[in-house]
Amino acid sequence: MIWEVFRQEDAGDYHEHCGNVHAPDREMALMFAEVQHARRKPTNSLWVAPKDEIGEVDTEDAKFGGTTDKSYRWASTYDFEAAASEVEESTNEQVEAERRRKVQQDKQEAQGGD
């Protein structure tokens, strides 16, 4: 049985997928994950989950964020004058997210088109 392994480097970080291990049960999966994936990299915590229990939806099946113009929900649409710093920070995050989403979408369209 295959178990997916997620490692958290420091307390407060996200658990990120880092690989997988063969193991007959959860206890041994944790033991193998500890040796294989937390032996040399900084680790605060590990999760294991049976591979078959992980669901996935990807760009082949979904249009993440929709296909229509949704500029009304981006902070950058509503620029008047300099915003408070935490608002500005949120705006910048949104601008970057939208930019990357567009890059992804263009790439997918290019692929789908051939």
Added chain:
Amino acid sequence: MDIEEVKRRAGPREFSPKDDLPEDYRKAATRMIQFHANSEIMGAYLERPFIREAPSLDRKLATSAKVQDEIGHGQLLYRAAESLGLKTRDEMLDELAAGEGKFLNCFHYPMNDWVETPMIAFFVDGAAMRRQATLKRTSWEPYAHAMDKVCFEEGFHVKHGEAILHELMTGSKAEQEATQEAFEEWWPRIIQFFGPTNEKSTHHGFASEVGLKQMGNDELRNAFLNAYIPKAEKYGLEIPDEPRIRENDDGTYEVVEDDLDWDEFFTIAKNDYDGSHEQINGRKAAQDAVEWVREVMDEHEQRAMGGTQQQAAD
């Protein structure tokens, strides 16, 4: 996906288990990754006796950690190979035990003396790392992920090997001579690590076209020689006269291939060299000895899965 689309899209980390890939791609990737996984395992078995033979506690600890790393690399790579859907890890390990699994030429030779350890840990691992660094851009994503982790760990192996070489070459006259002798014996094998030139390599073309292989044998061999000939010389090793190595005007090196023993290389490639049998059977004995552990774990898994299914039915 047909093979033409695979070739068109073949970029770094382009394909993953959710892609519907043609049989030819899966076969080529399985062959390549299984070979790589087998080599990690066989290399670990070759070095394992030197945990006991190490001349100091520090070397013993480092050698033991290195062997553990290599076995871990084997496990990572068998997972990357398994994810192509053609063979399970158990099948690949059984093939290795049965003498059907192929692995690196250098691991078919016996290693008898501590002075030989830097030939593997410094030169062979150095050569391997050169190649592995390029494979971070392979088109099979699980393989590239395995390479991230392998390369992260491998730096320690090569530098520890270099430290042993440095120690030996600044040691007694007898140690220096024995190291030079070992180097002369291993040098042609190390050069053959990269295989024959691209034209003679059977699988090179397709593996490159579908993005599995990122750099050809010739280019890799050259890059290795450029980096490691000066290092060998720096530590006082004399490069043997044969195979002849020409230094080009631009500072790159070229090997006279006819000076190398390709009959031996291809005998090894068939697992038919004396050392092949010795190494393969040695590992088979270890696999057989822990067969009961596998059985217990398989039975335990069956029971555990039975339990889950019953719960799901409720």
